[in-house]
Amino acid sequence: MSDPAARPRFRIVVLGGGFAGLAFCRAFRFPGAEITLVDRQNHHLFQPLLYQVAVAGLAAPDIAEPIRSIFRKRDDIHVRLGEVASIRLDERRVILRDGAALPYDYLVVALGGVTGYFGHDxxxxxxxxxxxxxxxxxxxxxxxxxxxxxxxxxxxxxxxxxxxxxxxxxxxxxxxxxxxxxxxxxxxxxxxxxxxxxxxxxxxxxxxxxxxxxxxxxxxxxxxxxxxxxxxxxxxxxxxxxxxxxxxxxxxxxxxxxxxxxxxxxxxxxxxxGVVAAPLARSLGAPVDRAGRLVVEPDLSLPGRPEIFALGDIASAKRPDGKPVPGVAPAAMQMGRHAAQVIAAELRARGDPASAPAGATVRDAFAYRDKxxxxxxxxxxxxxxxxxxxxxxxxxxxxxxxxxxxxxxxxxxxxxxxxxxxxxxxxYKSGARVVTGLDTPPGAEESGPPSAPHR
Ligand SMILES: Cc1cc2nc3c(=O)[nH]c(=O)nc-3n(C[C@H](O)[C@H](O)[C@H](O)COP(=O)(O)OP(=O)(O)OC[C@H]3O[C@@H](n4cnc5c(N)ncnc54)[C@H](O)[C@@H]3O)c2cc1C
Missing domain, CATH: 3.50.50.100 (FAD/NAD(P)-binding domain)
Structure with a gap:
């Protein structure tokens, strides 16, 4: 186990344990670096099969896995259940809804999207x-x-x-x-x-x-x-x-x-x-597209903020031919792996973070492989x-x-x-047709955060 009192040389905070955040964490390892992975859910969700849960084909646990258990063998990753409330860019801190402040050297924003109703919430x-x-x-x-x-x-x-x-x-x-x-x-x-x-x-x-x-x-x-x-x-x-x-x-x-x-x-x-980007994207003062997604540089960092990367559905990235990178799971995973490789290469080149700022190296551009x-x-x-x-x-x-x-x-x-x-x-039998909460009047059910357009 790592000593919790010892300050890691490099602190990476990853926001979102979806496809992009998970791929980043899986791909990133660097001696002396520690990752704090924050998600408001305790599970990674395989969204492509959500419709199967909605139509009673699969049960909820079939398509979700606790994030903590995915990284149980990684001492350099701390999983933190919590909702991101804001990001203080100049202080380099993420503020969670419960009041906690997480300082970072590099920040990976992979908060995905929410269901969008074209202005008709x-x-x-x-x-x-x-x-x-x-x-x-x-x-x-x-x-x-x-x-x-x-x-x-x-x-x-x-x-x-x-x-x-x-x-x-x-x-x-x-x-x-x-x-x-x-x-x-x-x-x-x-x-x-x-x-x-x-x-x-x-x-x-x-x-x-x-x-x-x-x-x-x-x-x-x-x-x-x-x-x-x-x-x-x-x-x-x-x-x-x-x-x-x-x-x-x-x-x-x-x-x-x-x-x-x-x-x-x-x-x-x-x-x-459709889906639009998670609302937090608009609070970063960075350019966003019509769906509220953060427009990123070719290396996937935010313009003028080389220490912040935006990945997956929250990012608006372009292919070399100018076409948009689609909002699909493989793209999010490829972005996660790319950012991991860029940050690790940069840390290797920087040595001591005090001597060279983030972005001091020439970074590779992200190239989406369309399968x-x-x-x-x-x-x-x-x-x-x-x-x-x-x-x-x-x-x-x-x-x-x-x-x-x-x-x-x-x-x-x-x-x-x-x-x-x-x-x-x-x-032709479907096992997930049990309905609970029949005392709740229709329309008054908990639907979680309003999921707002994307795919
Ligand atoms: C119904 C449906 C079907 C799909 N089918 C396919 C398909 O067949 N093939 C395909 O390739 N793609 C499919 N997609 C798209 C694919 O799921 C997304 O492109 C992919 O999930 C994007 O990954 P991501 O990491 O950017 O975001 P996500 O996977 O959405 O992860 C974002 C994470 O951030 C967390 N989060 C959000 N806000 C906060 C906050 N404020 N604080 C803390 N945590 C937060 C969420 O809990 C979530 O875990 C589908 C999407 C949906 C909704």
């Missing part, structure tokens, strides 16, 4: 997004309770409304949520209810643009749309949302629509339309672009499954996840 309570485990559990609860309410509802018109689920946003999150909910209703819930017919649930995916998965090549977007339709999802393109109210979505009126036709009444409305795009749509339905290869359907779904399992490396329960997944896939 009031929509958050009526249309939750999924960004945290609390969000996913809230969605799962509201989803399953919509079917329960429909089961006891005498009015057939109201039953139809309750069994209408609207998903706003045709990006990867909206697509996977819509496909998985339709699949859940048609294959699993179908056998659970006696009065209602869950296979008649109407899942509507609303997208303001002209195609789903707009960051994918056009042919794959079209294949995704067709696969969604095959799964029973009603896809409505070129349909901007004007308002979201309790139990209804108001669409921008179409000139030809009759009055009231632009209102969709629903048992559940979900938001998958492709994968999006799952539902049971044996997905689209994939890997290098020049483009494919869809079952092969793409198998590629998606494989990649996500490989990514779960470090999760001790990887095999358990695979087994429970295969079990529900083969048997």
């Amino acid at each position: 009031e929509w958050a309570q009526h249309a939750p997004g999924i960004k945290t485990l609390d969000d996913a559990l809230l969605v799962r609860r509201r989803l399953l309770l919509a079917f329960e309410q429909a089961e006891i509802e005498p009015d057939p018109e109201r039953v139809r409304e309750l069994l209408t689920i609207v998903v706003v946003g045709g990006g990867p999150t909206g697509v996977e949520l819509a496909g998985a909910i339709s699949d859940l209703a048609r294959t699993i819930l179908r056998r659970d209810f006696s009065r209602i017919d869950p296979t008649r649930a109407r899942v509507v995916l609303i997208e303001a643009g002209s195609r789903v998965l707009s960051t994918f090549p056009e042919d794959l977007s079209e294949k995704a749309r067709l696969q969604l339709q095959k799964l029973g999802v009603e896809v409505r393109l070129d349909t901007p949302v004007a308002d979201i109210r309790p139990g209804e979505v108001v669409l921008k009126p179409d000139a030809e629509a009759a009055p009231g036709e632009n209102i969709l009444r629903a048992g559940l409305v979900l938001w998958g339309a 492709g795009d994968l999006a799952t749509i539902g049971r044996a339905a997905a689209v994939a672009r890997i290098g020049r290869l483009r494919f869809s359907g079952r092969p793409a779904w198998l590629a998606w499954l494989l990649v996500h399992l490989v990514f779960l490396v470090g999760f001790r329960n990887r095999i358990a996840v695979l087994i429970s997944w295969l079990y529900s896939y083969i048997t």
